[in-house]
């Protein structure tokens with residue numbers, strides 16, 4: 112075990128950060144983690160770091176490894192990319208990229224208290240190495256846009272399943288990896304290939320199918336569950352929502368409709384559509400799209416959270432069932448839940464991941480041994496001469512044999 116771990120950690124993945132694990136420990140409290148079963152925060156950080164490296168290597172080499180990952184999915188414009196930005200605590204303008212998400216984005220967020228400004232790095236397109244840090248939000252948006260456009264031009268498609276990997280170290284983000292996906296659509300846009308909706312569905316399904324992935328399914332609050340366009344697609348992937356976190360997005364658009372407690376409580380319970388054990392999260396994010404500082408962005412996020420709660424308890428007659436629904440209301444609750452859920456899965460997955468890596472290691476070692484003996488054989492001149500003579504003899508036998516058959 113130890114050998115594999117060390118060998119793995121020293122793989123030349125060029126992960127930019129080599130800070131000590133303790134340097135990345137979280138400072139803020141973690142309401143959902145259970146101290147009894149959670150490991151120390153430095154162990155959590157180094158486990159997270161190791162999985163991030165493994166993820167980058169898997170993407171670079173096209174390996175399918177059962178790494179716990181979160182996939183955000185849902186209809187077009189349901190707020191997936193906005194949720195990613197809010198999780199990162201920094202607006203990098205994905206939602207400003209007019210065309211919407213066209214390639215999956217693997218966003219590896221690394222909580223690093225020393226990174227007072229976000230440090231973002233993109234993994235190079237066909238290697239496991241990360242490029243140099245990109246600081247400004249507009250430069251990040253430009254890279255996302257140009258990489259997307261360049262690839263789509265090459266593939267002549269409207270979407271591509273090849274992911275972009277971005278690693279962001281920041282003092283204000285959680286340790287969390289989430290994959291943003293292109294939104295489901297009913298019809299292709301003008302000028303796009305007709306089969307774009309099917310392409311998106313197939314791509315997202317294949318991203319969401321591996322059972323080790325947690326799905327975050329977003330649907331706008333204005334849509335009723337009975338007329339949900341994409342719930343069935345999610346059910347096909349995960350029929351009982353065992354690994355699905357349902358997020359009702361843009362909750363601000365619905366809030367004003369509630370006047371009595373029974374209305375809110377009925378709405379929040381999703382009135383039986385999702386099964387008794389599935390509790391959606393209800394999230395609203397700031398609407399302000401002006402150019403604001405990162406700090407102001409985060410302040411607005413928590414302000415919207417408080418306003419939503421205030422509205423539900425003071426603006427609705429009788430309030431709402433706080434005991435039942437409070438843990439699922441607000442962006443902050445969702446963020447903490449996702450982070451602790453992912454850490455839990457990482458911990459559970461470690462033995463299986465190590466066993467798999469050990470197996471891969473021994474396969475590769477065997478292959479290397481075979482190559483080595485081949486190389487040795489070719490550097491042995493006497494052996495080469497003998498092989499050449501045998502080869503020449505067998506050819507001349509053939510020629511003579513075929514020749515005599517002719518007569």
Ligand SMILES: Nc1nc2c(ncn2[C@@H]2O[C@H](COP(=O)(O)OP(=O)(O)OP(=O)(O)O)[C@@H](O)[C@H]2O)c(=O)[nH]1
Pocket residue numbers: 186187188189190191192193194205206210211212213292293294295360361362363364394395396397398
């Ligand atoms: N009112 C309101 N608007 C929101 C909220 N979250 C996102 N939006 C807006 O919804 C629009 C679409 O958001 P995106 O995050 O780009 O949606 P997406 O799901 O990534 O879209 P695709 O990548 O095209 O599938 C943007 O204009 C956002 O500003 C919210 O909580 N409330």
Ligand SMILES: [Mg+2]
Pocket residue numbers: 191192193211212291292293294
């Ligand atoms: Mg998007």
